[in-house]
Amino acid sequence: MPSEPAAIARPPLARWFPLVWPPIVTFVVIVGLWQGAVSFFEIPVYVLPSPVRVWQAFWAAPTTLLGHAGITLFEAMSGFVLGSALGALLGTAFAYSPVLARGFMPYVIAANTIPVVAIAPIIIIWFGHGLASKIAVTTFLSFFPLALNMMKGLQSYDRVVMDVFHVAAATPAQRFFKMRLPSALPYVFVGLKINVTFSVIGAIVAEFVQADRGLGFVIMTTYRMLAMPRLWAAMIVSALIGILFFALIALIERLAIPWHASMREPQ
Amino acid sequence: MAEPRPAPASPADAPVVDVRDVSLVYAGDRGSAGLRALDHVRLSVAKGSFVSLIGPSGCGKSTLLRIVADLLAPTAGTVTVGGVAPKAARLARQIGFVFQDPALPEWRRILDNVVLPLELRGVDRAAREARGRELMRLVGLEGFERAWPRQLSGGMRQRAAIARALSTEPRVLLMDEPFGALDQITRDRLNMELAAIHEETGVTVLFVTHSIREAVLLSDKVVVMTPRPGRITRVIDVALARPRKLATRDDDAFQDLVREGNRELERGYADAL
Numbered sequence: 001m002p003s004e005p006a007a008i009a010r011p012p013l014a015r016w017f018p019l020v021w022p023p024i025v026t027f028v029v030i031v032g033l034w035q036g037a038v039s040f041f042e043i044p045v046y047v048l049p050s051p052v053r054v055w056q057a058f059w060a061a062p063t064t065l066l067g068h069a070g071i072t073l074f075e076a077m078s079g080f081v082l083g084s085a086l087g088a089l090l091g092t093a094f095a096y097s098p099v100l101a102r103g104f105m106p107y108v109i110a111a112n113t114i115p116v117v118a119i120a121p122i123i124i125i126w127f128g129h130g131l132a133s134k135i136a137v138t139t140f141l142s143f144f145p146l147a148l149n150m151m152k153g154l155q156s157y158d159r160v161v162m163d164v165f166h167v168a169a170a171t172p173a174q175r176f177f178k179m180r181l182p183s184a185l186p187y188v189f190v191g192l193k194i195n196v197t198f199s200v201i202g203a204i205v206a207e208f209v210q211a212d213r214g215l216g217f218v219i220m221t222t223y224r225m226l227a228m229p230r231l232w233a234a235m236i237v238s239a240l241i242g243i244l245f246f247a248l249i250a251l252i253e254r255l256a257i258p259w260h261a262s263m264r265e266p267q
Numbered sequence: 268m269a270e271p272r273p274a275p276a277s278p279a280d281a282p283v284v285d286v287r288d289v290s291l292v293y294a295g296d297r298g299s300a301g302l303r304a305l306d307h308v309r310l311s312v313a314k315g316s317f318v319s320l321i322g323p324s325g326c327g328k329s330t331l332l333r334i335v336a337d338l339l340a341p342t343a344g345t346v347t348v349g350g351v352a353p354k355a356a357r358l359a360r361q362i363g364f365v366f367q368d369p370a371l372p373e374w375r376r377i378l379d380n381v382v383l384p385l386e387l388r389g390v391d392r393a394a395r396e397a398r399g400r401e402l403m404r405l406v407g408l409e410g411f412e413r414a415w416p417r418q419l420s421g422g423m424r425q426r427a428a429i430a431r432a433l434s435t436e437p438r439v440l441l442m443d444e445p446f447g448a449l450d451q452i453t454r455d456r457l458n459m460e461l462a463a464i465h466e467e468t469g470v471t472v473l474f475v476t477h478s479i480r481e482a483v484l485l486s487d488k489v490v491v492m493t494p495r496p497g498r499i500t501r502v503i504d505v506a507l508a509r510p511r512k513l514a515t516r517d518d519d520a521f522q523d524l525v526r527e528g529n530r531e532l533e534r535g536y537a538d539a540l
């Protein structure tokens with residue numbers, strides 16, 4: 001009975017080990033080379049602090065750094081959720097109204113290419129110095145990828161499946177929720193994964209422009225003081241929250257579309 | 268009118284599908300004349316019978332099936348399904364359709380695919396799953412309830428599509444080259460299973476195929492069509508004994524009918540060129 005893919009039956013460790021060891025080996029090798037190079041060539045700390053120095057800088061004030069990271073992550077996730085939801089709504093409207101799509105699409109695509117460093121100062125002028133302006137920046141960035149992918153996804157349904165629904169006398173709501181929306185989900189997740197990256201970058205850039213908290217703020221101030229090990233620690237933490245956020249979305253994707261070809265077990 | 272008229276046929280022997288003088292013209296691009304896909308087509312399909320449409324590509328077989336299923340509206344003429352217009356029949360879930368592509372939404376497990384029409388009709392989960400399991404037994408898919416469509420072979424997916432089309436107990440099962448994409452051995456097996464399903468359920472079938480042998484093997488009537496414009500040129504009655512077996516194809520009577528069908532098809536080609 002092939003009711004489940006065979007790989008699911010294997011114990012978790014046997015399944016994950018082959019996936020996990022290559023990145024761990026890569027990590028150990030890179031950190032080793034980094035430490036070795038810094039010691040061997042006696043590289044000055046402001047050029048390249050050794051992994052040990054970065055580690056120490058992190059542990060000098062771990063809760064402060066993680067507190068800043070939490071604020072950045074909060075800004076990124078809030079904007080991610082807001083922008084993605086609004087984008088999905090607009091994308092749905094576009095998918096159902098060709099006139100609307102034709103009228104707005106050129107501007108959506110144009111707005112999508114605006115660099116965040118250009119839009120961030122403007123939004124901060126509009127929304128003030130608090131968290132709201134950072135969330136507005138990440139909302140803005142998350143809006144367009146979802147609008148585009150939602151529209152594309154809702155249009156990507158199989159015509160024969162549509163005929164099946166028609167012959168079975170499906171209502172428009174049933175067509176949307178039981179056919180077009182599920183067909184759109186793989187596209188939606190493409191958009192969401194773009195937004196993970198966009199919203200973390202967006203939050204940090206916005207904090208760069210103006211903030212008294214968050215990883216962008218830490219990076220800015222440590223740069224001014226040339227506290228390079230702490231700047232490196234902040235950079236690594238920002239990468240880690242990005243990865244964490246991405247892993248969360250990938251997990252949701254796995255649960256939401258286990259049927260999709262992209263969810264096959266790696267060979 | 269003073270003259271006495273014949274009493275209307277009783278519902279029991281009224282045709283399940285009645286196509287009267289149907290023409291369909293596909294609108295052409297800007298100003299061009301448009302394509303006459305069907306030209307004054309007349310066809311009636313008796314209750315419980317198995318009727319095949321056969322003819323070269325482009326003779327309007329799919330178009331005719333789509334009109335019967337209310338996926339297209341005819342340019343002229345009328346169609347009834349179970350005595351009512353196709354739209355009413357469709358809304359009453361009286362039509363089952365199997366396409367060449369099984370078209371099983373990939374996000375539904377096989378059982379959920381089979382019961383989709385029941386779900387759309389609002390049948391509660393327990394009732395539709397009981398019915399779904401019964402249908403999966405009927406088409407030989409027992410044990411695959413929880414599989415994803417991509418885990419099944421082409422033949423198994425098409426069985427699921429047949430089960431789905433039968434789920435609402437339709438008056439008519441429309442099949443558009445359902446086995447066209449399958450290998451010969453799988454096709455033979457599915458032919459026999461379709462014959463058994465037809466026998467068991469008594470459903471009326473209107474079946475499109477490219478293969479005259481398949482048509483003769485399964486049908487009570489083989490309707491031969493020619494293209495440009497799409498017309499019915501001949502209806503061949505198939506009086507072979509039932510139940511049919513693959514070995515039926517070795518009978519002389521079978522081979523005579525296939526020869527007759529081929530002659531008719533070739534004549535259609537000659538006229539069309």
Ligand SMILES: Nc1ncnc2c1ncn2[C@@H]1O[C@H](COP(=O)(O)OP(=O)(O)O)[C@@H](O)[C@H]1O
Nearest residue numbers: 293294302304323324325326327328329330331
């Ligand atoms: N949507 C359409 N628009 C225009 N022409 C079409 C369309 N669908 C089919 N046709 C044309 O109508 C004719 C009949 O098509 P079809 O019914 O699909 O034939 P068959 O199923 O017998 O191969 C063909 O010439 C085909 O090109």
Ligand SMILES: [Mg+2]
Nearest residue numbers: 328329330443
């Ligand atoms: Mg066809």
